[in-house]
Amino acid sequence: MSLRSLNxxxxxxxxxxxxxxxxxxxIWAAARIAAVMVFDxxxxxxxxxxxxxxxxxxxxxxxxxxxxxxxxxxxLGLLFGLLYLGNAAKIxxxxxxxxPDDAYALxxxxxxxxxxxxxxxxxxxxxxxALLAWNFHPRWPAAGAALALGxxxxxxxxxxxxVIGFLDPLTGYxxxxxxxxxxxxxxxxxxxxxxxxFVADRPIVPDAATVxxxxxxxxxxxxxxxxxxxxxxxxxxxxxxxxxxxxxxxTKAGIEEDPFDPVFRALWESVGSPRALSPTFGGQTANxxxxxxxxxxxxERAVKFEREFSNSAPCLPQIxxxxxxxxxxxxxxxxxxxxxxxxxxxxxxxTYWAAPDFVLDDxxxxxxxxxxxxxxxxxxxxxxxxxxxxxxxxLTFQGHWLYDVNERYPELIETASGASEVGPxxxxxxxxxxxxxxxxETILAADPEALIVLFGDHPPFLGQHFGAYAESGLLLPDExxxxxxxxxxYAATPLLVIDGWRGPxxxxxxxxxxxxxxxxxxxxxxxxxxxxLTREPEGITIRPIKDRTLVIGEDGVPTHCMPGHRHPDxxxxxxxxxxVMLLGDDIFLGxxxxxGLLPPIEPPAMPETAPMQAAAPATxxxxxxxVVLPQP
Numbered sequence: 001m002s003l004r005s006l007n008x009x010x011x012x013x014x015x016x017x018x019x020x021x022x023x024x025x026x027i028w029a030a031a032r033i034a035a036v037m038v039f040d041x042x043x044x045x046x047x048x049x050x051x052x053x054x055x056x057x058x059x060x061x062x063x064x065x066x067x068x069x070x071x072x073x074x075x076l077g078l079l080f081g082l083l084y085l086g087n088a089a090k091i092x093x094x095x096x097x098x099x100p101d102d103a104y105a106l107x108x109x110x111x112x113x114x115x116x117x118x119x120x121x122x123x124x125x126x127x128x129x130a131l132l133a134w135n136f137h138p139r140w141p142a143a144g145a146a147l148a149l150g151x152x153x154x155x156x157x158x159x160x161x162x163v164i165g166f167l168d169p170l171t172g173y174x175x176x177x178x179x180x181x182x183x184x185x186x187x188x189x190x191x192x193x194x195x196x197x198f199v200a201d202r203p204i205v206p207d208a209a210t211v212x213x214x215x216x217x218x219x220x221x222x223x224x225x226x227x228x229x230x231x232x233x234x235x236x237x238x239x240x241x242x243x244x245x246x247x248x249x250x251t252k253a254g255i256e257e258d259p260f261d262p263v264f265r266a267l268w269e270s271v272g273s274p275r276a277l278s279p280t281f282g283g284q285t286a287n288x289x290x291x292x293x294x295x296x297x298x299x300e301r302a303v304k305f306e307r308e309f310s311n312s313a314p315c316l317p318q319i320x321x322x323x324x325x326x327x328x329x330x331x332x333x334x335x336x337x338x339x340x341x342x343x344x345x346x347x348x349x350x351t352y353w354a355a356p357d358f359v360l361d362d363x364x365x366x367x368x369x370x371x372x373x374x375x376x377x378x379x380x381x382x383x384x385x386x387x388x389x390x391x392x393x394x395l396t397f398q399g400h401w402l403y404d405v406n407e408r409y410p411e412l413i414e415t416a417s418g419a420s421e422v423g424p425x426x427x428x429x430x431x432x433x434x435x436x437x438x439x440x441e442t443i444l445a446a447d448p449e450a451l452i453v454l455f456g457d458h459p460p461f462l463g464q465h466f467g468a469y470a471e472s473g474l475l476l477p478d479e480x481x482x483x484x485x486x487x488x489x490y491a492a493t494p495l496l497v498i499d500g501w502r503g504p505x506x507x508x509x510x511x512x513x514x515x516x517x518x519x520x521x522x523x524x525x526x527x528x529x530x531x532x533l534t535r536e537p538e539g540i541t542i543r544p545i546k547d548r549t550l551v552i553g554e555d556g557v558p559t560h561c562m563p564g565h566r567h568p569d570x571x572x573x574x575x576x577x578x579x580v581m582l583l584g585d586d587i588f589l590g591x592x593x594x595x596g597l598l599p600p601i602e603p604p605a606m607p608e609t610a611p612m613q614a615a616a617p618a619t620x621x622x623x624x625x626x627v628v629l630p631q632p
Contacts, residue, residue, distance in 0.1 A: 023069070023073050024055060027076050027080050040464070050170075050171060051188070061149060066136070075131040079128055091182070092465055093464060099194050104303060108337055152192070160197070167189065204585070215583065217579050236320070236451045236519060240289065240393075241455070242395070242397055242456075243458065245459045245494070246259070246260065247425060249489075250474075254416025260429060267437075271507070274506065274509065276493050277488070279299075280298070280546075281490055283458065286338035287303060288458055291515075293393075294313060295530070295534050296580060296584045297544050299581060311589060314348075315516075316348070316519065321391075324389070327350050327351070328349065328390060328393065332373055332397050335356070353380065358376050359376065364405070364406060374394070374439040374442075378442065399429075403428045409431045418468075422468050448501040451522055459490065487545060487558065488552070488558045495509075527599065528598060548561070551573045
């Protein structure tokens with residue numbers, strides 16, 4: 001080959017690679033602009049060079065695998081669209097970028113999306129994979145690119161701490177502000193670093209000695225059965241309401257009437273409008289469920305039902321089953337959604353009624369109405385001749401985003417919010433509280449001794465960047481800028497506990513993981529259980545919220561415990577949380593050494609002459625007026 005032909009050949013290759021480089025920069029710029037225009041998510045302006053360098057590296061590796069420049073450009077456009085627009089969409093909707101844990105939640109996301117949205121979500125990655133395979137060119141640049149990608153993958157899998165230690169100082173990392181961290185890095189480096197962190201943070205199963213020390217630290221009293229003379233095995237009804245939240249807090253949304261039914265509002269306010277503190281916002285209902293059923297806080301963004309819940313565990317349903325209860329869970333959704341079939345079984349439910357077990361006779365959008373769900377569950381329970389007291393756990397479906405309305409459940413209340421979700425959401429809250437009142441009356445009319453626990457699973461999504469919340473000054477558009485009071489708002493949903501004919505209970509503000517112990521307290525069971533291991537330190541309420549911790553002191557003042565915070569309550573909360581997480585790892589995915597340290601759960605002997613207390617005349621919490629739950 002002549003020198004001229006050699007120069008011409010390598011000159012042509014250089015021009016092609018230069019074209020690939022320029023195309024990568026153009027696609028990178030277009031993706032960044034689109035993320036700002038569509039979702040108002042911009043990357044940090046002073047760090048553009050870092051994001052560009054990572055994008056160029058990704059682009060050139062992809063081009064080395066490619067046969068044709070045109071198809072490479074299309075494939076790169078799809079990839080960058082997924083990375084830049086996908087992360088921007090998640091930040092706009094839920095306040096945080098995509099993380100490796102989201103892979104576990106993807107099937108659930110696909111299932112709840114409308115058909116057109118499924119197409120939008122699934123088509124780009126499928127096209128990218130197809131184009132990558134079709135345009136692949138087996139030549140020496142491809143071998144070099146494959147080797148480079150293999151080395152990166154090996155470093156992430158086998159030396160994740162080294163990857164984190166090298167990149168975090170370069171790009172920055174804010175543990176409690178995932179969106180801010182993403183904006184400093186850009187999606188390519190963010191994906192690499194958070195994948196390494198995901199691998200590095202895999203839980204280590206604790207040994208027996210470590211667990212025993214943790215139990216001693218957590219146990220407020222000796223490991224023995226306490227007196228159980230107060231135990232009264234009465235029926236327990238738990239209602240977890242989908243996206244249940246007090247929209248009256250939206251003072252700038254032009255809501256002309258109370259979103260709640262006035263009777264429900266009066267009932268709730270009669271005990272000071274108690275609130276439950278949820279581990280999640282706008283979705284991931286299963287994490288709120290896990291906390292109520294198993295009594296341990298969720299501290300991560302992953303869905304606990306999907307990950308790190310592989311053992312049959314001493315959760316509330318299992319404890320109540322050992323105390324002689326019939327345990328039933330109901331949710332009119334696909335049985336396996338959020339892995340509920342397995343999770344409910346591991347938590348101790350003996351019966352699970354899902355969508356195939358219900359007649360879908362009153363739909364609001366694709367979701368069964370609360371009124372129909374309550375009626376059908378009541379009918380199923382009444383049809384049984386099982387003499388045992390029942391633990392009846394119901395998770396509703398009406399009110400799931402997009403907050404559907406129809407002719408039977410129309411929009412009733414005028415609103416004037418800039419967030420389009422507010423109108424249908426307000427209407428949904430009115431319809432749900434009407435159905436709730438009717439159901440509460442039905443329960444108490446049939447069984448005045450029934451214990452009822454009602455709470456919302458999480459606050460609702462009401463517009464991108466916390467649209468309606470920011471409009472009314474409740475939250476800021478940037479989750480990372482929340483102060484302690486905003487974090488409390490971000491987590492709080494209505495809570496109502498009705499102690500049979502005695503009426504509502506003034507519980508105050510409680511994290512959801514503390515509610516199952518409250519249930520055992522209210523039925524008078526004083527035996528030691530795994531739920532005792534998560535009792536909070538005296539005088540503080542602790543709410544872990546996705547990479548951060550909120551602590552509420554005895555004076556009701558919240559504190560945002562960021563890393564390095566020296567507040568005494570934060571130090572107590574962090575020590576408690578570290579201990580609880582260790583015990584949780586042992587119980588839910590480890591060797592369960594805890595079980596050998598706890599006494600067996602047995603129903604206390606009930607005196608033959610002391611049957612269950614008969615119903616007394618209904619009185620309010622103050623004891624002055626009857627508890628009135630009128631049929632709406």
